[in-house]
Amino acid sequence: MxxxxxxxxxAATQQRGLPVPGFRYGEEARAPQAAxxxxxxxxxxxxxxxxxxxxxxxxxxxxxxxxxxxxxxxxxxxxxxxxxxxxxxxxxxxxxxxxxxxxxxxxxxxxxxxxRIVVFQEFDQLPPWKTVVQNVAFPLRASGTLGRREAEARARHTIDKVGLSRFADSYPHQLSGGMKQRVAIARALAMQPKVxxxxxxxxxxxxxxxxxxxxxxxxxxxxxxxxxxxxxxxxxxxxxxxxxxxxxxxxxxxxxxxxxxxxxxxxxxxxxxxxxxxxxxxxxxxxxxxxxxxxxxx
Ligand SMILES: Nc1ncnc2c1ncn2[C@@H]1O[C@H](COP(=O)(O)OP(=O)(O)OP(=O)(O)O)[C@@H](O)[C@H]1O
Incomplete structure (x- = not known):
């Protein structure tokens, strides 16, 4: 530490577990030059x-x-x-x-x-009547960010990125807890937040x-x-x-x-x-x- x-x-300059150029480990570590x-x-x-x-x-x-x-x-x-x-x-x-x-x-x-999107604790409470793709597309549509087709395309793309494309048309109860978390995060990431x-x-x-x-x-x-x-x-x-x-x-x-x-x-x-x-x-x-x-x- x-x-x-x-x-x-x-983090963009880091590999997890590998030293960062310009950094030394230990209490004497110094931040690199501001420039x-x-x-x-x-x-x-x-x-x-x-x-x-x-x-x-x-x-x-x-x-x-x-x-x-x-x-x-x-x-x-x-x-x-x-x-x-x-x-x-x-x-x-x-x-x-x-x-x-x-x-x-x-x-x-x-x-x-x-x-800026907040992912709440209730990622286990995705609306159960919506499929994964519908869940991910929902905020895009509700916020008026995208129309129906574009929202679904973006949702499928994001679901793919989080490794759930095989489950895009599944319902939340068919997913594990970890997969539901991925869906909740995909829903947030689909909005393309900065943080x-x-x-x-x-x-x-x-x-x-x-x-x-x-x-x-x-x-x-x-x-x-x-x-x-x-x-x-x-x-x-x-x-x-x-x-x-x-x-x-x-x-x-x-x-x-x-x-x-x-x-x-x-x-x-x-x-x-x-x-x-x-x-x-x-x-x-x-x-x-x-x-x-x-x-x-x-
Ligand atoms: N709506 C509010 N009205 C008045 N005081 C509040 C309100 N929300 C939080 N506080 C006070 O502001 C301070 C910071 O609260 P906050 O919830 O941000 O702390 P926290 O570090 O997130 O705590 P925890 O880990 O318990 O969630 C606390 O003293 C809390 O009592």
């Missing part, structure tokens, strides 16, 4: 977010700075209530920052848009199913290389799913550090290097916070 002060190599870095696809710059109720103002995040590059699997990791979901909602365009700016592909985010947003998508699942879903997600990323912003409060999940992890402090969320985790995947989970990384992140998350120091790694 590499700790970097600010930002790390974009050699591509422009971030998503820039969260000094973003503070608040909720206002008649009684009080709740600050959810405080001056968060994060750069996400194309094809990153970028994870927001932090304890419950640190503002991860709020940050994701702000990127989705549902909550405007009270200070700072969110910039996607050079343009400030001013509201929701089809260039996929996932908020604790596997939190409600049992350990085995969760692992299967994580495998499916990573396999899909290997094939398609979409850009992912993923929220979790599980340190293990963050290290296994992400190539970069931003650690947020307890309420209000501030970035406590950024970690390069692309040397890990699900096969590393039992390794001593992985466990050492978990411990290090755990200390980093909780050490300076006596109230939460006693909490176990999730």
């Amino acid at each position: 590499t700790l970097v002060a600010k930002r790390d190599a974009p 050699s870095m591509p422009t971030p696809l998503l820039r969260i710059a000094g973003v503070s977010l608040e909720y206002r109720t008649p009684e009080r103002v709740i600050r959810a995040t405080h001056r968060v700075d994060i750069d996400v590059y194309e094809a990153d699997r970028f994870v927001l990791l932090g304890p419950s209530g640190c503002g991860k979901s709020t940050l994701l909602k702000a990127v989705a365009g549902f909550i405007p920052p009270i200070e700072g700016e969110i910039i996607l592909d050079g343009r400030p985010v001013r509201g929701p848009g089809p260039d 996929l947003l996932m908020d604790e998508p596997f939190a409600a699942l049992d350990a085995l199913t969760r692992r299967k879903m994580q495998e499916e997600l990573l396999a899909l990323w290997d094939e398609i290389r979409f850009t992912l912003l993923f929220v979790t409060h599980s340190i293990e999940e963050a290290l296994a799913v992400g190539n970069r992890v931003a650690l947020l402090s307890a309420h209000p969320g501030r970035v406590r550090g950024e970690f390069n985790s692309h040397e890990f995947d699900l096969t590393s989970v039992g390794s001593s290097a992985f466990q050492a990384a978990v411990q290090r992140l755990h200390r980093r998350l909780f050490d300076a916070d006596p109230e939460t120091a006693a909490r176990p790694a999730l």
Whole structure:
């Protein structure tokens, strides 16, 4: 695991598990010269977010700075209530920052848009009366993005990309959980978003199913290389799913550090290097916070 002060190599330049040119592993790793870095696809710059109720103002995040590059699997990791979901909602365009700016592909985010799609936990709840192709085509039609024929063609193309063309005319109940997740992600990818947003998508699942879903997600990323912003409060999940992890402090969320985790995947989970990384992140998350120091790694 590499700790970097600010930002790390974009996934587009990485092979999972292989060193990135210009990077060294270990605590002394340095980010390459700014001139050699591509422009971030998503820039969260000094973003503070608040909720206002008649009684009080709740600050959810405080001056968060994060750069996400194309094809990153970028994870927001932090304890419950640190503002991860709020940050994701702000990127989705549902909550405007009270200070700072969110910039996607050079343009400030001013509201929701089809260039940012949230994949919800309920990927197991695809409308059962629609076939896979109908499920994937539905948002394209409902949003007025494409007409019937074009939507079906795009849906079939995307279903092919996620490796489900043999099941295009099947119904959800004929698919495994992992296949349903692929359909849900295909539905999002068919909209050709710039970033996929996932908020604790596997939190409600049992350990085995969760692992299967994580495998499916990573396999899909290997094939398609979409850009992912993923929220979790599980340190293990963050290290296994992400190539970069931003650690947020307890309420209000501030970035406590950024970690390069692309040397890990699900096969590393039992390794001593992985466990050492978990411990290090755990200390980093909780050490300076006596109230939460006693909490176990999730
Ligand atoms: N609609 C809301 N109105 C007022 N306060 C809110 C609202 N939603 C969230 N909050 C507060 O904002 C803070 C951040 O909440 P948020 O849900 O973003 O945290 P989180 O890190 O995603 O937590 P968890 O891991 O438990 O989902 C918390 O203190 C929470 O109580």
